[in-house]
Amino acid sequence: xxxxxxxxxxxxxxxxxxxxxxxxxxxxxxxxxxxxxxxxxxxxxxxxxxxxxxxxxxxxxxxxxxxxxxxxxxxxxxxxxxxxxxxxxxxxxxxxxxxxxxxxxxxxxxxxxxxxxxxxxxxxxxxxxxxxxxxxxxxxxxxxxxxxxxxxxxxxxxxxxxxxxxxxxxxxxxxxxxxxxxxxxxxxxxxxxxxxxxxxxxxxxxxxxxxxxxxxxxxxxxxxxxxxxxxxxxxxxxxxxxxxxxxxxxxxx
Amino acid sequence: xxxxxxxxxxxxxxxxxxxxxxxxxxxxxxxxxxxxxxxxxxxxxxxxxxxxxxxxxxxxxxxxxxxxxxxxxxxxxxxxxxxxxxxxxxxxxxxxxxxxxxxxxxxxxxxxxxxxxxxxxxxxxxxxxxxxxxxxxxxxxxxxxxxxxxxxxxxxxxxxxxxxxxxxxxxxxxxxxxxxxxxxxxxxxxxxxxxxxxxxxxxxxxxxxxxxxxxxxxxxxxxxxxxxxxxxxxxxxxxxxxxxxxxxxxxxxxxxxxxxxxxxxxxxxxxxxxxxxxxxxxxxxxxxxxxxxxxxxx
Numbered sequence: 001x002x003x004x005x006x007x008x009x010x011x012x013x014x015x016x017x018x019x020x021x022x023x024x025x026x027x028x029x030x031x032x033x034x035x036x037x038x039x040x041x042x043x044x045x046x047x048x049x050x051x052x053x054x055x056x057x058x059x060x061x062x063x064x065x066x067x068x069x070x071x072x073x074x075x076x077x078x079x080x081x082x083x084x085x086x087x088x089x090x091x092x093x094x095x096x097x098x099x100x101x102x103x104x105x106x107x108x109x110x111x112x113x114x115x116x117x118x119x120x121x122x123x124x125x126x127x128x129x130x131x132x133x134x135x136x137x138x139x140x141x142x143x144x145x146x147x148x149x150x151x152x153x154x155x156x157x158x159x160x161x162x163x164x165x166x167x168x169x170x171x172x173x174x175x176x177x178x179x180x181x182x183x184x185x186x187x188x189x190x191x192x193x194x195x196x197x198x199x200x201x202x203x204x205x206x207x208x209x210x211x212x213x214x215x216x217x218x219x220x221x222x223x224x225x226x227x228x229x230x231x232x233x234x235x236x237x238x239x240x241x242x243x244x245x246x247x248x249x250x251x252x253x
Numbered sequence: 254x255x256x257x258x259x260x261x262x263x264x265x266x267x268x269x270x271x272x273x274x275x276x277x278x279x280x281x282x283x284x285x286x287x288x289x290x291x292x293x294x295x296x297x298x299x300x301x302x303x304x305x306x307x308x309x310x311x312x313x314x315x316x317x318x319x320x321x322x323x324x325x326x327x328x329x330x331x332x333x334x335x336x337x338x339x340x341x342x343x344x345x346x347x348x349x350x351x352x353x354x355x356x357x358x359x360x361x362x363x364x365x366x367x368x369x370x371x372x373x374x375x376x377x378x379x380x381x382x383x384x385x386x387x388x389x390x391x392x393x394x395x396x397x398x399x400x401x402x403x404x405x406x407x408x409x410x411x412x413x414x415x416x417x418x419x420x421x422x423x424x425x426x427x428x429x430x431x432x433x434x435x436x437x438x439x440x441x442x443x444x445x446x447x448x449x450x451x452x453x454x455x456x457x458x459x460x461x462x463x464x465x466x467x468x469x470x471x472x473x474x475x476x477x478x479x480x481x482x483x484x485x486x487x488x489x490x491x492x493x494x495x496x497x498x499x500x501x502x503x504x505x506x507x508x509x510x511x512x513x514x515x516x517x518x519x520x521x522x523x524x525x526x527x528x529x530x531x532x533x534x535x536x537x538x539x540x541x542x543x544x545x546x547x548x549x550x551x
Binding site: 053055058083084086087090091093095097098099100101102103104105109110112113114144145146147148159162163166 | 417419420421422423424425426427428429430433437438441442548549550
């Protein structure tokens with residue numbers, strides 16, 4: 001079965017000042033699949049994730065070389081404005097980060113900054129996004145309440161809904177369950193499975209079982225290098241690189 | 254360590270905790286009592302010599318000074334709030350870590366420790382002598398703004414810096430520009446703290462005397478039927494001289510011969526001023542609370 005490539009990364013180098021955080025990374029993210037990025041802390045997997053919607057632009061002293069292509073034609077660092085890019089490549093963060101606003105205003109935030117003002121249209125988007133994030137039934141009667149009053153798991157699903165509301169093609173998730181309890185974690189994992197029908201998902205995770213459970217492809221990072229990339233089942237069953245094998249069998253990291 | 258020693262240690266820790274807590278309560282209580290006694294003294298003194306005519310707009314009453322005070326505070330806030338909040342946003346969000354920023358910071362720090370009489374004389378030199386105008390409320394408002402700018406700037410900067418980074422990331426991650434993130438998420442999130450800075454700035458205006466002595470002036474001649482803004486007796490003309498309550502108290506107590514009852518009038522003025530400040534500050538907080546509730550969800 002041939003797959004479309006959503007994002008292709010070619011010879012990506014990234015420097016924080018004089019420190020090289022990513023070394024010649026090459027990777028292809030398949031459309032409507034879940035790609036997991038694994039590796040020990042500080043290996044560059046989160047940094048790599050952030051290059052795909054240019055969130056690292058917000059940090060000082062970051063220098064990037066190489067090429068990232070969206071849909072095989074748009075150079076992420078040359079052909080597109082960062083703000084437009086982030087509407088197409090959305091991000092869910094490690095810590096749930098709802099704004100100190102009502103649940104409704106959180107979800108409507110993205111559409112509003114895109115200029116949607118009609119109440120009817122916003123209502124529709126809020127309902128659709130919350131349904132997609134599988135949290136509509138829980139929240140539909142308290143849309144005017146503060147988002148900060150929700151549990152961690154609910155907050156994270158709200159943040160996913162907030163990202164979905166701007167209708168991105170790609171969802172980047174930076175350890176989205178590391179701050180959550182096991183039940184919330186499993187609900188986010190189920191959600192990711194459902195969402196891949198319509199979205200391309202790249203997820204950073206500390207948890208190798210999680211990568212096995214939900215991802216189609218896995219990339220293993222170590223010290224800024226992408227050591228191995230392949231189908232998740234292959235990578236975990238028969239790693240080609242001894243470093244990958246040592247990591248997934250828990251001998252370091 | 255055996256269990257007996259351990260118990261002793263816990264006992265000692267509990268004792269220290271109790272002693273320190275008591276000391277802190279005593280200090281807190283002392284300030285509370287001081288505040289209540291002071292306020293009560295001023296209010297009672299004011300009530301003792303009170304005559305309704307003191308509240309009138311005649312030469313005996315303090316009506317004009319009351320209006321001047323409010324007007325001056327409003328004028329000074331119109332000047333200092335946008336500049337102060339703007340500077341705070343700049344320092345928290347845009348300023349690079351360089352010499353220019355360091356110079357700005359040092360300037361703000363020095364500004365905040367300037368004695369108000371120095372600001373008053375500076376205002377007299379620049380806003381009055383150099384412009385060739387007479388003493389006027391606008392010059393007074395500028396002088397007060399110089400005094401209140403540092404506090405508004407610092408509160409805004411601190412408030413923005415204290416917000417979690419994730420607010421900005423979340424907002425910009427959804428495609429918002431930096432400025433949009435500031436106006437739609439960051440500022441609303443720290444609105445109550447910024448308002449606290451504004452209230453303190455307003456307090457400066459209510460209580461200031463020295464900086465107004467040679468800027469807003471010590472005389473007030475108003476005609477409450479004159480609404481020609483260019484006329485020097487029109488109450489709403491910002492370029493007329495106008496004595497505020499705090500300054501009026503000082504003038505009454507130093508040039509007491511102006512009125513036979515100047516002591517009583519000064520006491521009433523002090524009581525009115527303290528009530529005015531209290532009402533302003535409580536009102537501003539209530540409004541902030543309502544707005545915040547509306548913006549953040551219940």
